[in-house]
Amino acid sequence: MQLTAFQTVIMILAVAFGTMLTRFPPFLLFPEDKEPPVIVKYLGRVLPPAMMGLLVVYCFKSVSFITFPFGASELIGVAVIIMLHSWKRNVLLSIAGGTVVYMILVQMIFK
């Protein structure tokens, strides 16, 4: 531990406060007893799929596609998920299948 106990508590609160300033404002700006503007309602409807797109890319941010193995494990993992999901459309099966294949690839093949 480099910081004192008191300093650590302050750091934890600082991180928590920053985080909560990203989670609470929309709910404070548009309280539930008032109808939000049409544009906000529209965003509330289209943002979820767009943010899922963001999260998928977010997971790939540290993958290098220009050095060996060119993100092969990740790409194959995702391909397996897409195939399983269009075949059975079972959320847990697709997730488990993709993860197992990915683990085999990173542990045994592209070490």
Next chain:
Amino acid sequence: MKKAFLSAFPHTVPVLTGFLITGIAYGVLMQTKGYGVFWSCLMSAIAFCGSMQFVAVSLLTAAFAPLQAFLLSLMVNARHLFYGLSMLEKYKGMGKLRFFLIYVLCDETFSIVSSTEPPEDVSPKAFYFAISFLDYCYWLLGTLCGGLIGRFIPFDTKGLDFVLTALFVVLFLEQRQKNGNRTAGIIGLACTALSLFLFGADNFVIPAMILILISLLAGRKKLCS
């Protein structure tokens, strides 16, 4: 309430796996920097912000800089702003639970709640609470295990954290099934990829959010029809 937890649990199994693994990794990392299980659990319980907690480890091992920690956590977590906008409708009428639901609205909980409808015989309120509460507990549990026994885990878990990527990919595919969502999903994917390419892995999230916002607003007429 019991029914809500039973019906919510299967949806959270991937998060259970992912949070245990990442939580353990976090607990172990904190341990190696001299922060014992008490500190890692305190951070997980109060800040509850996955990736930012990993960033904060480096701040805890440098000179005392709370303002920097605050600003960094604002930037790293900026994406939550859009989760809030998306949940305005679903989190209506939650009463006293609302504060908790907002407090713990992380990537994983957002993905599940925004793409899953509660079963007909379970109240949405109890269902969303169950998902949020379970995910919160998993993260704490992972951190606790990491701080206590993390170094003694025998089997090779390398790659198991891919379970969270898999969760996002599958829920992305699920969201696409809904009417009118296909284009919005592509917009999210394309804007973020472009932003990652332009700004690099450390600074791409906020530009990506701005690009997404502009594209969604510009395409409003098309996306509404």
